[in-house]
Amino acid sequence: MRTDISPSVRPDPIPQRPRRFGLWLLGPAVAVLALGGASISAAHAQAAAESQEIDPSDAGAMAAGFMAHRMEKILDQVNATASQRSQIEGIWNGLRPQLKSLHQQHRALHKQMVGALTAATINPSAVEQLRKQGLSLTDQTSTLLTQGFVQSAQVLTATQRQQAQTFLSQEHGRFHHHGPQP
DSSP, X not given: OOXXXXXXOOOOOOOOOOOOTTHXXXXXXXXXXXHHHTTTTTHHHHXXXXXXXXXXXXXXXXXXXXXXXXXXXXXXXXXXXXXXXXXXHHHHHHHHHHHHHHHHHHHHHHHHHHHHHHSSSOOHHHHHHHHHHHHXXXXXXXXXXXXXXXXXXXXXXXXXXXXXXXXXXXXXXXXXXXXXXX
C-alpha cells in the first residue's frame, strides 16, 4: 500500500532527549577539581610567602612567586605609591593565616576525597558529604580573596583601578593567546 506523502514532505523527526553522559560523575569530578585546583591561586601562595625563599621543587611556592611578581607588575603599571604598596601588602599579610588554614583544610579534604573514590567500596553519601565540605571551603576561600581584592582596590584611585583592569585585560589576552580582550 502506498501513502500520498511526497518525498520532499517528511514528518518532523522525533525530538531526541539530550544525553546525560557522565552526569553521575559530575559531583565527584567537580569536588576533586575544586579541592585540587581552586585553592592554587591564593592559598598555595600563602605558605611560600612566609618563608621568603622559593624552592623550585615546590609548585605552590613557585605560584606564590608568580603571584607576587604579577602584583608588583600591576602596581608598577598604575604607578602605585610606596604607601599604597605598603597598605596592600598589609591587607594580604593579614589574610595570609586564614588562607593558609583553608589551604591546609583543602589539602586534607582532597586526600579524603581521593581515598573515598578509590576505596574498595564507594560510599556515595560520604563522597557527597566531602563534596559539600569542599564547596564550603572553596566558598570561604573565595570570600577571603574577594575581601582582599576589595580592600586592595579601595587603596587605589579610580584611575589606577581602570589602569589595572586595562593591564589585566591585555595580560589575559596574551596568556590565552586570543589577543587583548575588550
